[in-house]
Amino acid sequence: MRIDDPVVLDLTGVTDKAGLMDRCAAVLALPDWFGRNWDALADCLTDLPEPVTLVVTGWQEYAGTRPREWRTAQDVFATAVDQRPTHLTVLVALGEAFGGSDEAPAASLG
Template sequence: MSEPRAPQGQAAAVRFLDLDGVADKAAFMERCATVLGLPDWFGRNWDALADALADPGQWPDSGRGLVLVVTGWQAFETRGPGQWATARDVLTEAVRRRRGSEAPLTVALGLV
């Protein structure tokens, strides 16, 4: 399997968002902040996450595409279906906003 590539041919950065043990929004936001290397001033709310995902300048290895592989989401969905629905909507919208750009966002849901 080849590496995911941004349109300009550079390999996209790949980060794994493991939601194992994440039980609520606060833990989800903390996990996102850690995995994405977001600054301390990251607001840890849905709007702040949407803004961070839409801004490749805040991504690891900024300027390239980003592939975010989400694992453990099924258990998070079971524990907090409303929180997962919101998270999924935020991720989907961020992907849509970056589609066709020089630094696209791809979100892959792991099925393990």
């Protein structure tokens, strides 16, 4: 798998769903109608205008403070990947930074 020009979703400092939705909206340039809820995020992810490799970094604090929401977010990302496997790739960086090198391994969702 090649990662050309990934979009980095840095969740550093995000501690709730609203923060996650705001970051997704900004980083992915989601449309104005994006309702900042799980269903709207799922719709937007499967409706992206061009193929995207999304690398999620800095997620540990969010996962620790809102583990149920983090599981839901992972499910939404994985379902979108399953629905559009040639259009969306989501990687969760296991390290603290992502620079496309061996220093920050990533795990794929879906």
